[in-house]
Amino acid sequence: MVDHGARRARVNQLIDAEPRVVGGSPGSIGRLERLCTALTRVLPASGVGLSLLVEDNHGGTIAASNATSRALEELQFALGEGPCIDAYTSRRPVLVADLQAHGSARWPGYAPAAHDHGVRAVFAFPLQVGAARAGALDVYRDEPGPLSAESLNDAFTFADVAMDVLVDSQNGDEGSKARADLDDVLAYRVEVYQAQGMVMVDLGVSIDEAMARIRGYAYAENQSIGDVARDIISGKIRLDKDTHEL
Amino acid sequence: MNSDAGIRPEDGWGGGTAMIAVEQLAEVFVELADTLVDEFDVIEFLETLATHTATVSAAASAGLLLADPHGQLQYMASSTESVKLLELFQLQYQEGPCLDCYRMGEPVINTDLNEADDRWPLFAPRASEAGFQSVHAFPLRHRSKVIGALNLFSRDAGRLEGTDVRIVQALADVATIGLLQERAIRNSEVLTEQLQAALNSRIVIEQAKGALARMHGIDVDAAFALMRDYARSKNHRLSDVAHGVVTDPSSHEDLTARR
Numbered sequence: 342m343v344d345h346g347a348r349r350a351r352v353n354q355l356i357d358a359e360p361r362v363v364g365g366s367p368g369s370i371g372r373l374e375r376l377c378t379a380l381t382r383v384l385p386a387s388g389v390g391l392s393l394l395v396e397d398n399h400g401g402t403i404a405a406s407n408a409t410s411r412a413l414e415e416l417q418f419a420l421g422e423g424p425c426i427d428a429y430t431s432r433r434p435v436l437v438a439d440l441q442a443h444g445s446a447r448w449p450g451y452a453p454a455a456h457d458h459g460v461r462a463v464f465a466f467p468l469q470v471g472a473a474r475a476g477a478l479d480v481y482r483d484e485p486g487p488l489s490a491e492s493l494n495d496a497f498t499f500a501d502v503a504m505d506v507l508v509d510s511q512n513g514d515e516g517s518k519a520r521a522d523l524d525d526v527l528a529y530r531v532e533v534y535q536a537q538g539m540v541m542v543d544l545g546v547s548i549d550e551a552m553a554r555i556r557g558y559a560y561a562e563n564q565s566i567g568d569v570a571r572d573i574i575s576g577k578i579r580l581d582k583d584t585h586e587l
Numbered sequence: 588m589n590s591d592a593g594i595r596p597e598d599g600w601g602g603g604t605a606m607i608a609v610e611q612l613a614e615v616f617v618e619l620a621d622t623l624v625d626e627f628d629v630i631e632f633l634e635t636l637a638t639h640t641a642t643v644s645a646a647a648s649a650g651l652l653l654a655d656p657h658g659q660l661q662y663m664a665s666s667t668e669s670v671k672l673l674e675l676f677q678l679q680y681q682e683g684p685c686l687d688c689y690r691m692g693e694p695v696i697n698t699d700l701n702e703a704d705d706r707w708p709l710f711a712p713r714a715s716e717a718g719f720q721s722v723h724a725f726p727l728r729h730r731s732k733v734i735g736a737l738n739l740f741s742r743d744a745g746r747l748e749g750t751d752v753r754i755v756q757a758l759a760d761v762a763t764i765g766l767l768q769e770r771a772i773r774n775s776e777v778l779t780e781q782l783q784a785a786l787n788s789r790i791v792i793e794q795a796k797g798a799l800a801r802m803h804g805i806d807v808d809a810a811f812a813l814m815r816d817y818a819r820s821k822n823h824r825l826s827d828v829a830h831g832v833v834t835d836p837s838s839h840e841d842l843t844a845r846r
Contacts, residue, residue, distance in 0.1 A: 345657050433784035436776035471790030472833035487776060497656040497783075531662060531675060534790050535807050538797025538833060548794055548833050574797075574807070 348498045349505070355379045356502070366404075369510040373404035373503060380480065380499045381406045384492050387459070387483040390414035391468075391503060393476040394429040400476060409458055410481060416454055423451040424465035428477040434497075435465040438487040461485045464493075466500040468507065471534055473549040475507050511553035512560075536570035540580055554580050608643070612754065615639040619761055628824040629785045630792055631815075632765045633664035637737075640758045641666040644751065646739040647719065650674040651762060652685050653727070653735035655786055656779065660689055660735065663789055668808055669717050670740055676713055683710040685736040688724035692733045694756065695724040697746045720744050725759040729767065729778055737762060788826045795829035798836070802845055817842045 359375040359382075366374055377389040388410030394400035400418055405411035417423030424435040427447075437444055440463055444452035455463065462482040468475040478500045480488070488496065533555075540551035558580055559569045572578040618639070622632045633651050641649040650665035652674060660678055665671040677683030684695045684707075699721055703711040714722060719740040727735035737759040739747075747755065766781055792811070799810035817839070818828040828839060836843040 345659060348657060431784070432787055433780045436779060438776060467787075469787060471787060471794045472830050473794075493779060494656055494658070531793050534793035535797035535800070538794040538799070539801045540797075541794075541833070542798050542801035 345498075345501075348494075349502055352376075352379075352495075352498050352502045355383065369506055370404060372506050374406075376499060376503055376506070377404050377406040377410070380478075380496065383495050383499075384480065384482075384488070386480045388413070388481040390425075390479045390481070391476065392417070392425050392479070393507075394426065394474075400426075400429075403476070410479075413455055413458055413460065413481060414479060416458075417451060420448075420450040420454070422448045423455075424448075424463050425477040425479050428465035428467045429474065432467055432469060432474065434467065435463075436488070436493075437464070438462050439485040441485070455481075459483050462487075464488055464496060466496055468500055468504045470504060470552060471537070471548070473508075473537075473547075473552055475504060475549070478503055505556075508549060508553045509556060511550060512557040530567075532574055533566055533570040536573040539573055543579060544582055611643050615643055615758075616761075619765070623765055626824065627765075628788075628826050629766065630664065630788050631818075631825045633762060633785075634666075636758060636762050636765070637664045638666040640737060640739065640755060643758075644739055644747065644755050645741070645745060646723070647742045648740045650685075650738040650740075651727075651735065652678070652689070652738070653766075653782060653786060654689065654733070656783065660685060661786055661789070663735070663785065670738070673710075673714055673717060673719075673740065674738060677710060680709045682707050683714075684722045684724035685738045688726050688736045688738075689733055692726050692728070694726065694752065695722075696752060697748075698722050699744055714740065718742055721746075723747055723755070725756050727759050727763045727766075729763055732775070732778070734763065734766070734778070734782060788829075791826060791833060792829045795832040798832055799843070802836070802843055814842065 356372060356375050356379050359379045361371070361375070365371050373391055377391055380386065380389045388406050390402060390405040390410040390413060392400050392402045392414045402411055402414035405414060414425065417425050424437060428435045440452055440461055441456060444455070444463070460481050460483065462485050464480040466478045468477060478496070480496055536555060537548055537551045540554055541548050544551065544554065546554070555566060555569055555573070559566045562569070569578070573580070619632070619636060622635055637649040637651050641647065648665065648667040648670035650670040650673070651663045652660040653663045655661050662671065662674050662678065665674060674685065677685050684698060688695045700711050700715045700719060719742060721741045721744050723739040725737045726733045727737060737755070739755065766785055767778060795814060796807040796810045799814055800807045803810070803813070805813070814828055814832065815825060818825045828842070831838040832843060
């Protein structure tokens with residue numbers, strides 16, 4: 342069994358290995374674009390797009406593997422419906438292995454339009470950690486059929502890494518280099534989530550900013566996130582309002 | 588086993604000890620069915636199930652783990668705090684009855700912790716220290732796929748046999764049905780969607796526990812009890828309350844206002 346940390350590390354390596362496009366975006370957005378193209382190769386898929394959303398389902402596309410995927414992302418916002426919006430709203434993945442058979446009733450506007458773009462299957466993965474959520478990662482395929490267990494696994498890991506990039510970008514970290522993965526053993530994750538809630542109250546910030554602060558602290562102190570979380574819970578450390586940001 | 592007799596004393600715990608009481612079991616199924624209303628809360632459902640499983644099986648405690656999309660088990664629910672810690676211990680050290688049960692897809696039953704040091708060199712002594720003598724784990728299955736495990740801990744060496752084993756497995760199956768929210772789920776996509784939603788709900792609850800702990804200067808377990816009591820008294824879903832606590836504390840002022 343490959344652990345979660347190792348999976349994330351592998352995904353970061355794949356993104357690093359992804360060629361930089363001439364004229365590609367710098368910083369976090371550039372990294373997310375390469376994340377999209379890397380996932381396209383790994384699955385494989387005909388395209389991958391990543392959009393950010395806010396509460397009232399407005400949003401925008403931040404990265405895509407190609408122009409068609411970008412158009413498919415934007416289409417959802419133009420029509421106000423689609424798998425990405427549903428994944429965000431329902432806080433769960435939306436996996437549609439046969440868009441023609443199962444998409445039309447659900448998305449009367451989006452499904453036929455996506456079909457015209459050659460999409461036969463679409464899989465949307467929410468970018469979220471508990472109550473913190475940013476948007477969704479969409480995978481498009483030009484033939485119907487489910488993702489294999491391994492492909493699903495990869496897609497979930499890419500979504501987790503995308504969330505990391507977005508959270509870290511709040512710390513002013515432009516994602517120019519891959520982070521050594523600081524997540525440690527899974528058992529401590531319960532504590533990581535509890536610590537996020539604590540820092541949220543301690544600093545009077547949102548839950549996603551609390552996540553960013555914990556990660557930023559872990560990087561700065563070169564500690565694992567699990568260790569930092571345990572110290573926050575035990576009261577050994579308390580992040581300050583003016584904790585130095587990276 | 589006589590098919591006409593249902594649950595018989597001789598099918599119960601070995602050594603003539605208690606067996607699963609039919610009346611009690613009937614109540615459990617009725618209460619679980621009541622929980623499975625349209626907008627039920629999956630975490631509350633699993634906590635209720637863990638608590639009842641412990642009661643009917645005469646086990647001291649029960650815990651429930653679910654597999655995430657990476658095939659890693661994650662903590663979901665338990666009847667008592669000491670079992671939660673043992674579940675987390677198994678996850679941390681990737682060793683123990685739940686892990687074995689999940690990997691093999693078979694129940695692990697009647698394991699005497701005093702004789703399990705070879706099998707689980709880290710877990711067995713830890714569970715013994717916590718006051719448990721025997722342990723069982725039952726798979727949560729959906730068709731051929733194992734999606735999690737239900738763990739029972741006993742303070743005595745009482746054995747689960749015959750009908751008891753089938754009843755606890757039936758409770759594990761009820762957990763699966765509750766998770767899937769439909770009896771005949773259409774495809775594995777829906778299963779993945781539901782599992783992910785359940786796993787994320789648990790994360791929201793942990794975040795809310797942390798927030799409430801700091802708001803009131805209490806520990807996370809007291810924070811959980813506070814939140815659960817509040818949700819019950821207001822007839823809200825636990826997950827909705829937890830989400831409100833994290834995203835908009837003013838939406839539940841009775842719970843979140845600092846005293």
